[in-house]
Amino acid sequence: MGTFILRRLILSIPVLLGILFLTFALTRLLPGDPCRAALQEKATEEACNAFNQRYGLDRPITVQFKIYLQDFVQGDLGTSIKYNYSVMRLIVERLPTTLELSIMAMFFAVAVGIPLGLLSAYYHNSSIDIGTMVIANIGVSMPVFWLGLMLAYFFAVVLKGTPFVLPPSGSQSPGMQIQPFYEAWGLNIEPARSSVWAFISNMTITNAALAGDWAGFKDGFRHMILPMVALGTIPMSIIARMTRSSLLEVLGQNYVKTARAKGAYERNVVLNHAFRNAMLPVVTIIGLSLGSLLSGALLTETIFGLAGVGSALYDAINGRDYTVVQAFTVIIAVIFVIINLLVDVLYVFLDPRIRLN
Amino acid sequence: MTDEPMLKVENLRTYFFTRGGTVKAVDGVNFEVKRGQVLALVGESGCGKSMTALSIIQLVDKPGKIVEGTVIFDGENLLERNRSQMTEIRGKRISMIFQEPRSSLNPVIRVGKQLDEVLKLHYEDMDKHERRQRVIQLLKDVGIPDPERRANNYPHEMSGGMAQRVMIAMGIACEPELLIADEPTTALDVTIQAQVLDLIRKLRDEMQMAVIFITHDMGVVAEMADDVAVMYAGTIVEHAAVGSLFEEPMHPYTQGLIASIPILGEFKDRLEVIPGTVPSLIDMPPGCRFASRCKARVEHNLEKCLHEEPELLEVREGHQVRCWLYEENA
Structure with missing residues (x-):
């Protein structure tokens, strides 16, 4: 298993190089230039030359790429042209929110989608089946932004004054101050703005949980419910439909008949014999939908006013902030590569027929 | 060996309710198996052998349904048991092995x-x-x-x-009292087949199980069975002890089946075949189900076969046949 993972990691190096090259080339191909975007249209030729020199944009493109690669290998992602501080710091500020949102949305999608699919297959062709599939089909066809707006309207406006009201924007209530967890633990560290400590403490809910701040946790969680549902609905629907069709197929297999002939209860047949076999295609779908989740996060963050990667990336593209665009694209790609690796590893555990060598 | 049958199936009917119509997969089947006895259910694909077996342990998939009949196992009608009560029987007292x-x-x-x-x-x-x-x-x-x-x-x-x-x-x-083997050797090559058959026979002898052996291979039947029930289009057309059946097959269909076995060392230009195919199980013609393919009907010029379905008649002791040819003998 160790060698399998190692080999897969080595194989992802060329993928990573390709991604680095593509993002580099594509950002350079964008019309417009960073100087005018940062210093506005009225910037003089001299000012722009100085600007380009400062960020190394006056050098030949091949040299720029070489420097970019060298810095990348050393862990230096460059300096944001727009904010004029290191890209790493921007990542530490923005990525935690997106990560937390994506993980929660995926959790929601799996935790709701798989049981829905199971129910649907178990009660095949009944009203339960039809009902769940109607929900799944509506869910899969609904644009994220529309669902987000409707959820925000319903839970924040219509239900205002009831106990079910939910906040439609931000990641915590105004005035809510959660101590960073390392301070709550009494650790005497002064974290830099781009450290692992800062990264973890920027995940609102995780930080509150680690710090033992129950009110903060509850508040953060309530803020995340609507974005989570908005972002998770499409993958949830896809997972539900996939679980259903996969399980129905497996339930027609001979070994399911054998399990029944053994005297196993129907629930045992479905959960122990059919479920694991049916999960194989579902795992693939889960891995793939994580990719679309990251892109859906952009819209969700915009609607619910969350300061995540999505909005930062959007700003960076508009501002021709090359380094930021490159860095975020590469990070998303790396996450995607890692998830695919995890899916492959999970496959080996689920299906003994897949040989490692 | 007691004379009390281990399993007694009476008037079993399993229908499939499809959009195209009702498929009568099993249509009034009667047989019994005693302890330590091997009953072979023989017939071509789609004649209802497997459905009969699955009906016994109530594993007929939708849209199939057992619409009539009784399955008396050890004095109790299994069809009166509910789903969870059946799980106590399956695998423990009646077990089933499959083709693939x-x-x-x-x-x-x-x-x-x-x-x-x-x-x-x-x-x-x-x-x-x-x-x-x-x-x-x-x-x-x-x-x-x-x-x-x-x-x-x-x-x-x-x-x-x-x-x-x-x-x-x-x-x-779980040392079951009844083992149902649904074409257990069909997917295996011949040498392995022989080993598996030996094994089933040995276990039957040791544990005194009753065995229902489903096959379309007459060679296997000759080797394994004590009794044979030949099925055609959802009904049993002939039921006899294995010796009696091979010595003197009575039903034209059984005769055709036995004639179609190639004999090693004997040269034939063509193997014997039964002409035609099984009629649609949805709209079964009136009369004998085999009539349209029956040579004997033409030879004996029997009109009755086309209009009236024959009963399963005991023509000789222990030898039952569903055919108008033997009407007087009964």
Whole structure:
């Protein structure tokens, strides 16, 4: 298993190089230039030359790429042209929110989608089946932004004054101050703005949980419910439909008949014999939908006013902030590569027929 | 051996309610099996053999439904049991093995664990260690070499013959009173077939099980069975002891089946065939179901066959046949 993972990691190096090259080339191909975007249209030729020199944009493109690669290998992602501080710091500020949102949305999608699919297959062709599939089909066809707006309207406006009201924007209530967890633990560290400590403490809910701040946790969680549902609905629907069709197929297999002939209860047949076999295609779908989740996060963050990667990336593209665009694209790609690796590893555990060598 | 039948099936009817109409897969089947006896159910594909077997243990998939009949097992009508009560019977007192051994085993569970599951389901007082011992012993009983290692195999790591042995081990794990074997040798090559047949026979002798053996291979029938029931289009057309049936097959369909067996060393230009195909089970013609393919009907110029369905008549002692040719003999 160790060698399998190692080999897969080595194989992802060329993928990573390709991604680095593509993002580099594509950002350079964008019309417009960073100087005018940062210093506005009225910037003089001299000012722009100085600007380009400062960020190394006056050098030949091949040299720029070489420097970019060298810095990348050393862990230096460059300096944001727009904010004029290191890209790493921007990542530490923005990525935690997106990560937390994506993980929660995926959790929601799996935790709701798989049981829905199971129910649907178990009660095949009944009203339960039809009902769940109607929900799944509506869910899969609904644009994220529309669902987000409707959820925000319903839970924040219509239900205002009831106990079910939910906040439609931000990641915590105004005035809510959660101590960073390392301070709550009494650790005497002064974290830099781009450290692992800062990264973890920027995940609102995780930080509150680690710090033992129950009110903060509850508040953060309530803020995340609507974005989570908005972002998770499409993958949830896809997972539900996939679980259903996969399980129905497996339930027609001979070994399911054998399990029944053994005297196993129907629930045992479905959960122990059919479920694991049916999960194989579902795992693939889960891995793939994580990719679309990251892109859906952009819209969700915009609607619910969350300061995540999505909005930062959007700003960076508009501002021709090359380094930021490159860095975020590469990070998303790396996450995607890692998830695919995890899916492959999970496959080996689920299906003994897949040989490692 | 007692004379009381272990299993008595009476007037069993299993229909499939499809959009195209009602498919009468099993349409009024009667037979009985005694302890230690092997009954062969013979017939071509789609004649209702497997459905008869699945109806006995109530594993007929939707849209199929048992619409009529009784299945008396050890004095009790199984069709009166509900779903959860049937799980106590399946695997413990009546077990069934299937045609495709490798697809009949769950591909993601080790064979030892699949065997263990039967014991776990039916013997609550057995602990893990005892069950492991029993699993190894069962694998040894069905002739699997190196059973300790084989128990940890996944089905895809086994050959078809080995997998079928595992299926048989699973079938006999709880020492059932009745074993239903649905074409257990069809997917295996000939030398393995012989071994599997020997194994089933040996286990039958040792454990005095009743066996229902489903096959379309008359050679296997001759080797295995005590009694034979020949099925055609959802009904039994001839039922006799194996010797009587091979010596003097009465129903034109049975005669055709036996004539179609190639004999080793004998040269024929063409193998004998039964002309035509089984009529649609949805709109069965009136009269005898075999009439349209029957040579004897033409030879004897029988009109009745086309309009009136014959009864299963006892023509000689222990030899029943459903054919108008023997009307006077009954």
